[in-house]
Amino acid sequence: MSLTVPLGHPLPPRDPHIGEYARFFIHDTISSLSRTIIAKFGQEGEQAMLFPSAQTASHCLAFLREQSPSAPLRIMEIIPDIPVDADILPWAAIWAVVFPDKARGLAMKVWQHAGEGISSRRAEWCKEVFARCGFKVCRERGGIPPSISAVGQLHGAPLDLTAAAEAKQILRGRISRVLSSGIKPGDKAGVVQPSDVYLYPSGMSAIFNVHQALLAARGEDKRSICFGFTYLDTLKLLTTFGPGCLFLGHNHTALSLLEAALHQKSTAASEQPFLALFCEVPGNPLLHTPDLERIRELADQWGFAVVVDETVGGFLNVDVLPWADVVCTSLTKGFSGRANVMGGSAVINPKSRYHALLTHTLSATYQDTLFPTDALALSHNSLTFPTRNLCTNTAAEILYDFLRAHPAVKKIYYPKHNTETLPFYEKCRRKSGGYGYLMTIVFWDERDAVVFFDRLEVAKGPSLGTNFTLASAYTLLAHFGELEWAAEYGVVEHMVRISVGLEGVDKLLEVFSKALRAVEENIACGRVGE
Structure with missing residues (x-):
């Protein structure tokens, strides 16, 4: 039995909605x-990118104007052509940022890095609303009076806003309870409230909005720090939107470089030279864990905020709250598991x-753009998160021990294996937590990596935390245009990143053994065909 998906088919198979992949291309x-x-409102040579609110659309427009000042740009608010219920109208409206064809590459940066575009569920629903009701450009905001809903019976059922509101409260409650579970008894001030949890349409949207809120609250001229080699979009976001960042991508020297940079910037702690430090626990794809305790000490001394993305570790495995001002998570990944919905959260540490x-700041700027049916999907999918997390922890650790014993394997990046940073991971690992589902394999010979990847009968794709095992030629996917630069930080070209799913240990060992046998056969034949 193969765990692969035919080339060209979306993941997950047989599901019209997709998760992580939706930020890399337009559904x-x-x-x-x-x-x-x-076709109805544009001109020849124009394209449109669709957003869920005026605010998110304005982020895109501002970036395009900054990057391409002479380009003809505009925002159109598209609404149903007949009156609809006031509660439904915000979800039935779409904001289209219109730009010339030549600006598509710039617009895609916003789509990918900021993660604020509309979801496929929202597009599907609005498309049917517009087909039934017609659509027009709204030229007078607030000019549509409340009325009996004209769109409530699509698919034979209304858009259940009450159920969606309950689902969002459930999501906030689940997240706040887990993050509060490490609080010492009696420490009421440290308990995370549901109101401390902000939901976003993607994990990158959560990071983007936290960054924007920090800039608004603490000064738009302050640069951030990208600590360690993080997921590509985090670094791109910090360098693209705002005054830029200090990138400390060499994990083994990042802390000493940070301390040097802080002292070089100022001898007075009160000057607070940086806005915030962004890091991951553990990092993607090298699975290193920063020394959060020391970072916290420096943050308290120099006044910058600490934003920790614990998506890869997962808040059932790690507890980063004691050292973070903000904890960000992509709910698209292990929290959902099914890879058929996107979502993100940002939690403000009450202490x-x-x-x-x-x-x-967020009370004045936050907008709930998580589409109701996306919230329902996230609530449903995350019911089994604790069980799934335990299963993938167990399977990944066994698979790691199996793979690292093979002579063709040079190194495996995995929290348990990264001896340099293992003490830092252990410091934030929960008593019931494991080492996660992600690992990255490096072979002694890059030709073996090619054979292994080609013969590995699992799904191939860029996401992680899915219920099915995924293999990714990570560096080629994420850093194809900057391979030499990535290699300087240890992210070499022929890495194979594995996200372990729920197929079961026996099946996984069978599939990975087969791929390793192909490597052995090719070595025995003198690596023919290379």
Whole structure:
């Protein structure tokens, strides 16, 4: 039995909605709606990118204007052509940022790095609303009076806003309870409340909005710090939107370089030279864990905020709250598992010195753009998260021990294996937590990596934390245009990143053994065909 998916088919198979992949390209349903809007209201040579709110669309427009000042740009608010219920109208409206064809590459940076575009579920629903009701450009905001819903019976059922609101509260409750589970008894001030949890349409949207809130609250001229080699979009986001960042990508020297940079910037702690430090626990794809305790000490001394993305570790495995001002998570990954919905969360630590400031800033700027049916899907999928997390922890650790024993394997990046940073991971690992589902394999010979990857009968794709095992030629996917640069930080070209799923240990060992046998056979034949 093969665990692969035929080339060209989306993941997950037989599901019209996809998760992580939707940030790397435009979903067919979204593209179709965009073309329909341009066909009616656009001009030849124009394209549109679709957003869920005026605010998210304005982020895109501002970036495009900054990067391409002479380009003709505009925002159109697209709404149903007949009156709809006031509660439904915000979800039935679409904001289209219209730009010339030549600006598509710039617009895609916003789509990928900021993660704020509409979801496929929203596009599907709005497309049917517009087909039934017609659509027009809204030229007078607030000019549509409340009425009996004209769109409530699509698919034979209304858009259940009550159920969606309950689902979002459930999501906030689940997240806040887990993050509070490490709080010492009697420490009521440290308990995370559901109101401290902000939901976003993707993990990158959560990071983007936290970064924007920090800039608004603490000064738009302050650079951030990208600590360690993080997921590509985090670094791209910090360098693309705002005043830039200090990138400390060499994990083994990042801390000493940070300390040197802080002292070089200023001898007075009160000057607070940096906005915030962004890091991951553990990092993707090298699975290193930063020394959060020392980072916290430096943050308290120099006044910068600490934002920790614990998506790869997962908040059932690690507890980073004691050292973080903000904890960000991509709910698209292990939390959901099914890879058919996107979502993200940002949690403001109630004991953070910036809790009141960030809460005040977000209360003025936060918009709930998580589409109702996406929230329902996340709530449903995450019911089994604890069980799935335990299964993938166990399977990944066994698979790691199996793979590292093979003579063709040079190194495996895995929290348990990274002896340099293992003490830092152990410091934040929960008593019931494991080492996660992600690992990255490096072979002694890059030709063996090619054979292994080609013969490994699992799904191939860029996401992680899915219920099915995924293999990724990570560096080629994430850093194809900057391979030499990535290699300087240890992210070499022929890495194979594995996200372990729920197929079971026996099946996984069978599949990985077969791929390793192919490597052995090719070595025995003198690596023919290379």
